[in-house]
Amino acid sequence: MIDWFKSTLRPPLADFLRKLPVDSRRLGPPKGVHPDTPALFRQKHPAYAAGEFIPLDPPRPFVQNCPSVALTAEQIPLFHRPFHLIRPETWVARIPGGRVQGKTVAVIGPDDHVLADVSVSWGSPSGHHASMDRFFLGPPRRLRGPAIVMATTGGDSYFHWLFDILPRLDFLRRAKIRAERMTWILNRPLNMFQAETLALLDALPEQIISLEENRHVQAEELIVPSLPDSIGDVSPQTVACLRKFFARQYRFAGRTPARIFLQRQIQASRQLANHEEVLVALAALDFVPVIPEQIPWVDQIRIFHNAEVVVGAHGGALANLAFARPGIFCVEFFSAHYLNKCFWGLTHQVKGRHAYAVCPSSQAGKTNRAAVSDLQIPAAALETISRLLSG
Numbered sequence: 001m002i003d004w005f006k007s008t009l010r011p012p013l014a015d016f017l018r019k020l021p022v023d024s025r026r027l028g029p030p031k032g033v034h035p036d037t038p039a040l041f042r043q044k045h046p047a048y049a050a051g052e053f054i055p056l057d058p059p060r061p062f063v064q065n066c067p068s069v070a071l072t073a074e075q076i077p078l079f080h081r082p083f084h085l086i087r088p089e090t091w092v093a094r095i096p097g098g099r100v101q102g103k104t105v106a107v108i109g110p111d112d113h114v115l116a117d118v119s120v121s122w123g124s125p126s127g128h129h130a131s132m133d134r135f136f137l138g139p140p141r142r143l144r145g146p147a148i149v150m151a152t153t154g155g156d157s158y159f160h161w162l163f164d165i166l167p168r169l170d171f172l173r174r175a176k177i178r179a180e181r182m183t184w185i186l187n188r189p190l191n192m193f194q195a196e197t198l199a200l201l202d203a204l205p206e207q208i209i210s211l212e213e214n215r216h217v218q219a220e221e222l223i224v225p226s227l228p229d230s231i232g233d234v235s236p237q238t239v240a241c242l243r244k245f246f247a248r249q250y251r252f253a254g255r256t257p258a259r260i261f262l263q264r265q266i267q268a269s270r271q272l273a274n275h276e277e278v279l280v281a282l283a284a285l286d287f288v289p290v291i292p293e294q295i296p297w298v299d300q301i302r303i304f305h306n307a308e309v310v311v312g313a314h315g316g317a318l319a320n321l322a323f324a325r326p327g328i329f330c331v332e333f334f335s336a337h338y339l340n341k342c343f344w345g346l347t348h349q350v351k352g353r354h355a356y357a358v359c360p361s362s363q364a365g366k367t368n369r370a371a372v373s374d375l376q377i378p379a380a381a382l383e384t385i386s387r388l389l390s391g
Helices: 002-018 037-042 158-174 192-200 236-250 275-283 297-306 316-323 342-349 367-372 379-390
Strands: 032-034 052-057 060-064 068-070 083-087 090-096 099-101 106-108 113-115 141-149 183-186 207-210 216-225 259-262 288-290 309-313 329-335 353-359
Touching: 032 037, 037 052, 037 090, 060 342, 090 158, 141 207, 158 192, 158 216, 158 236, 158 316, 183 216, 192 236, 192 297, 236 297, 236 316, 236 342, 259 275, 275 288, 275 379, 297 316, 309 316, 316 329, 316 342, 329 342, 342 353, 353 379
Parallel strands: 032 113, 068 353, 141 183, 141 216, 183 207, 259 288, 259 309, 309 329, 329 353
Antiparallel strands: 052 090, 060 083, 090 216, 099 106, 099 216, 106 113
16 A cells, blocks of 8 residues: 555655645755756856855766676676776855755755755656655754755765765865864764764864754755765775875784675674684685674774785675775675675776675565675685685
């Protein structure tokens, strides 16, 4: 019944509300979607005339084409062909009266349109956003003065914090905006690794507004840095930015393991069903088990920087490959029903090698649960790892 309502009744009702002569601060969804924020300023859209647009970098092409090895008989074309991608134009915009709404973050301009290039909506068709199906966004909390939108969909997770949010600090600095002195709009209050990374950058904000606690906010002036990349496709420029930010921290001469096995015992998803078997097999190859969440963040990036081989299930900890040295060998375990090329691409950006195993999963028949399924690592995969490292 709920699915029927969402698919059949919700769209026409939302469309009816959108056509009413009232904006989404009072009733209904935003009026539409703007696909290209820079175009609004360059075409002198009247609703944005009082704002300011600060261009930074033009679009830049890059390639993802990491040499990859299948550890089992099943080869996935995704990991064996090049992807020619374009890093979008980067910029910062000042938008009077701009708003931010929702867990699926929508940045809404003064003409009541969602700015699509800074409003990620996973699973929505192009030109649409989840907020467009809402009947009532709720009255916005009004913020005095300027506020910086740092929130983005998924921005409370490690991967998206590292690649979608932190590089925006560089954009703000280049635009001569003192971010730490302004209100930040974030997905939720800072957690431990977020606070640690910002402290290392001397960028702890004086005030934070959390979308977890304030689902809809409006600033007198909303400062909007562009997203660094298309989501999941990490560009060489983003990797270089992060390495520059934290070079002093990860260049550490102390001893750390050359071969690490990323464990997930404290995670709710993608546990290894045969964990003990994998642990014994990898220990015989001199792998050291690591639980990243139990290690200070600086130590995590030092471990990855010094590592020669990293083995683990697909997950956020592999984002630390951004700090690895050329030649790093990343071995990644996937569910057959959930394949994601982001760390394959990231391994390419740091000039490393990649291997993967497609694993039976605990919820193989439920594609909506495949991303969190427990994995059974095939014995053949472990044998191939041994052979590759011994050869």
